[in-house]
Amino acid sequence: MSRLVLIDGSSYLYRAFHALPPLTSPDGSPTGALFGIVNMLRATLKEHPDYTAFVVDAPGPTFRDAMYPQYKAQRPPMPDDLRAQVEPMMKIVEALGFPILRVGGVEADDVIGTLALQAHAEGIPVTISTGDKDFAQLVRPGITLTNTMTGSVYDEAKVVEKFGVRPDQIVDYLSLMGDTVDNVPGVDKCGPKTAAKWLAEYGTLDAVIAHADQVGGKIGENLRAALPRLPLSRDLVTIKTDVPLELVPRQLVLRGRDIEALRELFTRYGFHAALRELDGGTSTTAAPAGKAKAYFPTAPSAATELPDAALSAPGEYETILTTEQLAAWVQITRGAALLSFDTETDSLDPMQAKLVGISLCVEPGRAAYLPLGHDFPGAPAQLPMAAALDALRPVLEDPATPKVGQHGKYDLHILRRHGIDVRGYAEDTMLESFVWNAGIQRHDMDSLATKYLGYSTIKYEEVAGKGAKQIKFSQVALDDATRYAAEDADITLRLHRVLSAKLAGTPSLQKVYREIEMPLVPVLERMEATGVLIDADELRRQSKDLSQRMLAAQQRATELAGRTFNLDSPKQIGALLFDELQLPALVKTPTGAPSTNEEALEAIADQHELPRLILDYRGLAKLRSTYTDKLPEMVNPGTGRVHTSYHQAGAATGRLSSNDPNLQNIPIRTEDGRRIRKAFVAPPGRKIVACDYSQIELRIMAHLSEDPNLLKAFSGGQDVHRATAAEVFGAKLEDVSSDQRRAAKAINFGLMYGMSAFGLARQLGIGRGEAQDYIALYFSRYPGVRDFMERVRQQAREDGYVETVFGRRLYLAEIHSKNQGQRAGAERAAINAPMQGTAADIIKRAMVAIDEWIVPHGDRALMLMQVHDELVFEVNADFVDTLLVEVKARMESAAQLRVPLIVDAGVGENWDEAH
Template sequence: MPTSPNARHRLFLIDAMAHIYRAYYAVRGLATKSGQPTNAVFGFTSIVRKLQKTYAPEYLVVAMDSAAPSFRKAWFENYKANRAEMPADLQEQIPVIEKVCDALRIPRVKVDGYEADDLIGTLARLAVEQGLEAVIVSNDKDMTQLVRDGISILRVDNKSGEFVWCDRAGVEAWIGVPPEQVVDVLALWGDSSDNIPGAPGIGEKGAVQLIRQFGSLDEALARHAEVSRKTYREALRDHQATIALAKRLVTICQEAPVTLDLESFRSQPPDAAACYELFSALEFKALTAEFAKLLAAAEQVPSATPTAAVTTSYHELATSEGLRRAFDSVYARDSFAFHFEDDAGVMTRGSLSFGPGHALRFERAALDAGTRDGLLEILANGLVNKACHDAKRALYLINCPPHSGVPATEALASGQDFRFESLRDDVHLAGYLLDPGVKAERLTLTGLAETYLGLEAGAVQALDPADVVSRLQAVLRPKLESEGLLTVYETMELPLTPVLYDVECAGVRIDPAPLVELEAELRRELERLTTEIYELAGEPFNINSPQQVADIFEKLNYETSKKTATGRISTSADVLEELAERYDLPRLILEYREHEKLLNTYVTVLPRLVHPATGRLHTTFTQTVTATGRLSSVRPNLQNIPIRTEMGRRTRRAFVAEEGCRLISADYSQIELRLLAHITEDARMTAAFQAGEDIHERTARDVFGAQTPEELQATRRLAKATNFGIAYGVGAYGLARNVGIGRKEAKKAIDAYFAAYPGIRRYMEETPENARRTGVVRTLYGRLRRMPDLNSRNFTVRSRAEREAINAPIQGTAADLMKLAMIEVARRLPAAFPRARLVLQVHDELLLEAPADDAPGVAALVRSVMEGVATLRVPLVVEARIGTNWLEAK
């Protein structure tokens, strides 16, 4: 970083509003569990703490705007007249940011009638006059006019997030002119956000070009006749008074009534107790942990982090005798935690813990045949409870099934069918259930320990992993109990893990022939679509480039209400669907995208994912990704395999049964609508399902007045879209877009729907309000989803949360039922049909493989289990089909 030749002391001047606005728009959707917005607070605090840790400022002050009008209003009545009012959810964060400054013991300056820029400009001048170096911490280009000897800018790089120093050379690289010419550029350019007019038709690039050409604004105005570009020449000639006013307005005042009180600006250590309390309330986990550690060092350990203070007692086991004694000692215990470390899927180390702070550790190389069997015996012993992190991963490390790519010689177990007994806790699953919307990195051992133990990442990594599991188990199980989540945890998530492991090991056979045929057809279709798209556009362009597509749309004068942040036409899928109703080109682009996604995601990829050791495709299922409880899968993501289009459905022909076997598809029929009827207790919908009626035809009659077969046919699609749309909380706009009708017609349809099904209306009105009070919604089995955005001041965010609150109990209960069914099917299959196996789960469907003679019996068993997994007000109905491939079975 630049240093002054006489090593002057530094005063850091933080431009609060610049960083607050930047944080507000960069960090979206962050809020506490109660819905208090915290995105601007978090972003601002992160910048300030990074500044403190990186540069340890000797003097530091935060400059803030006053609510009072600027003195510039006297010069120009419309100054900032067009500026949008500060968003309500940002406005309420300003007092919290002031509390952050106070807790961090950073002084704040604010003067009525003056803006933060003026205070910074004045304090920077005074600092230099008193022999200090002033460092302005801001990303505001206006500030660059202040840079000179002794004054520099420290800004945050938008890409890397790192600090960048900006001296005279830095200003010229950033703006295009040296600091003394910045005001001239700003005067020509103007500032639409502050309603500073500038020179009409001259933007930033043009302003820089003119000032570099003439050296100053005065010269450019005096020699306007020499400007070659007509619009620039006329702007300089005809708007000199406006430009002069703009220069006056953009010039930062350096004579504001503020005093440089160095002693009050001297940096002080943060108030650790106040910071801990504040950041705990704001749910900033890392910052809370940071100040918990400071308090602990000062012997003021907060009660929220008792486990962080536990001392450690670790023992390395290097001999067979030591390992044998350690494993034998387990039988005298009620429980233990374990963890295996690995390198590329091969176990390298293991450890056991009998309580927080304790660990017995061993290298994989230290295990001989006897001690390996001893380890497996304690893991399979049903009399001793166990805890781990990610049990499915541990099963892979022990069993090393063929598709894992790890040689069988690396397996601890002799086969691939080893299972844990009495696995009481998996802290990975426990953390997910407590906050199912959390990001994946927060469910790692380190992330969980940071969140629930108040430990920093470095401190976690210094602990033995089994010890961390033990500490987490002591905290998470009581939390699950207090949140009413033990039933979901113990009857669904924990027992599902070995079932998913078996499904992944089984895999499904892929026949490449249908995919080769489909690939050729898709490529022909893409060529045809490309030709037609270019003809309609009038020129070739990159169809996959949103920018180039937007350029074409603008050239063709397409109109849409949705724009990007830069003012361009959006080319997102929903906008293309809207435009496709009026124009052929967007319709063809949508079709092109669908074909290309199908080709590149499934058709050409599936054959490459077939494992050479098994000849089958082995997807990976995850329990901890979706907020609703549904399973997800990767490599490939079979939850998104296309079914709406004919070509999408044809990919299922490639999923085939082994020779002499059949595939059995068992699919819940309209499960979410049936759950909607049960949960809302709507009498009419419940009666329709109890009578075995077609619910879409019933809706067509009761809601849309259809009587004749022709009318039923005409309105059934609208009825179906309305039924499913309501289950997802869709409004008039969404229904209109989904069905292709006008918004007024869609609103009329929804009103008629609610009149016919008043129980559903009551549910949709009451559920978001109840969730707003409690902060959560729950499935019938108690699975929760936290809903902080229900209290957002942002209408779009709040509306989306309301739709999610309405749908989550329905979709989540459907996921619960499917998990219970999978567990029961897996339990009953081995005794009834030992050669049958589950091979896939996709949404509301199970796919099984069985010998051809067993297939009808398997279909009957699975249908019976799935339909009988719960007793509801309406019957659960399962459609089971048999075929040689998935499409045939579907």
């Protein structure tokens, strides 16, 4: 199981300094604390954590200083010998590959506490590496403390043994004692035994306060004297667990070690054991043999996967500034077995970015950068862009010269807009990684280089700066630009060599990559470049209507509350609903506070008018801000259209996602959501055509389960929900009521998504027992579905993954989790993923086939959008009938299932009419 180790760097630095003798390096620099830190980090690495972070205090005051100006005020300044070791410590931590976290306004404890509870909520076991007793308040099942300097490990039982109180009493325990180190006031003369005794007797600090008059003697007087300050003490010692962070636990992965930097640092400070370990080739980041196979034998390793040294060595890069150099590189690329290329631009928007340069590579370790648009003061003369592109065009447009890129769809856009139609785009390392293991979170080049090459790439911020001071790439000096850009092409080629070998070893995945994902790249590029026409006036009318209804909702909410409050403030909503109106808080946040999210408000919407009103208001606000206000602003000034971006490596099931705008999330179940589609229009003389697979996932369920009754319903062209209702309720088809069909539809779709009896009961508004009876009846009539579900669960347990009809895999890391909730979630995913993934594969195959037919027809018909199981086209009015026949034929033949694939189609002036 995955594990997160959070290292309390600030605590260890001080403790190592005071615990170890005053060691010095060969040049006399103090190294005692540094030595302790290095050994602690080496010990941590040998345990092979899946996720980890080194957390230190940020400079400057924190919220506790504002709360209590005397907080830590008595602490002496950091000793000079210790201060001298801080910078070397950070360099070593960085070179070892640990993520380093430093957040202003809070302490390291609060960052650790936040991450620990976030990970705990996801079922990730957490180890907090620290010597600080305050962290005992976080201990619970799944969160333990360890002190690598003493070897001690604290779970719940050990906390009780050590302190005499439970972990949930630690805050009260510390509040009573106070903390002389941090200058937190407590009860005078109250030590550990007294604090533990009071809490054993009364249970909580609040109860101790309530019974203070019953405590006798001098200590009782001290307690009563301390009563006014005890709430403050409790606030000061409570670790904050809701710090806003830029990273989530699963992003805290080790980077590849900087071997040369470590060798230099270990040598300088005389750390001979660490140096021997480094030079002896012992890997401190790779997993031990078999570790990654503990629960899913055939799953790709979650640890760093290092290839041979040749693919991890630094490269030699050249800047192309002369016609002769460019001619030489054109000659090198002609007839290359594989050409890796990458573009550098001044924007992330592929439809508006200007080309700044191109990098080329045909063998690992040797690459070149051709600058074309660097315009900083004093920039060297560069080859004219038009002439340089003309020189490269024969190679880039030659289908016989295969090309590889990393997320190359962007580069295809850039070069197309600059007059080059790239042909022969044959490989993409992002897609190779995605097909090989869709379960990992990141498929960007930097992450893949660390994972598969053990190589730390130059980051964009290193050459262009960051934040408000970040410059455009056109302003980057050519030496820095060459190192950065040429490395991109070089590393892409190296990654391809590693990833292609992995795919070659699994023919089913190789087939998904070759026959589905790679052919789709140019299809998506064409769709994105085409864009869709938007009726901005229609959207403005909708925005006005939504605003008026939002205002009406605010006025009604004010009437119901009896006062004004901000409908956009979760804090004010929570106070109103749960404190004033005393509605039950049925859903909690990870920190235990009442939640006001959609699920929470839905749960109490039947108890008061306000929760439903707030949900309606939020729905209107989201439609306005996300679509009716924003879409007109997204019209490209050069094309007059809106251009979305499709992502192939987004959803693990293979589903396409899109952004700017996100077309997949336009609501279709509400009238307001459907109205937005009216603004997606066809120009004069053309029509919008929408073609949608009918109940495709249910058809895939019929195919996979081979259930006779389900196959019969689809093969006979019946209304499958009515047929299911007839089976479940024992009625004739013609006698099925609308309520029975609605219940059957909820069961049909709900079971594919792992819906429980509780979920079905809530959706249908019936009792849980009745819902359970419905499910039992369903399985009695469709036993093949029940058997299929059990087969899939068993396959997932044995293999660690499930597959689509076409061989795409979804790995299920939590299928053997000891946490019942996580395990149940993995089992639900195991059942649903083959349906969702197969549906994704089918529509992708259809898109490739349709694109092959449609392109020769030029502008007579254009494929505009893919949204879930639907394809949308813009077509000449006189070509609509032809398109309907050809598109439906290709969509319905995209897979050969045991039941027919059916496509519904519509035609209109806008998307709503066509849907």
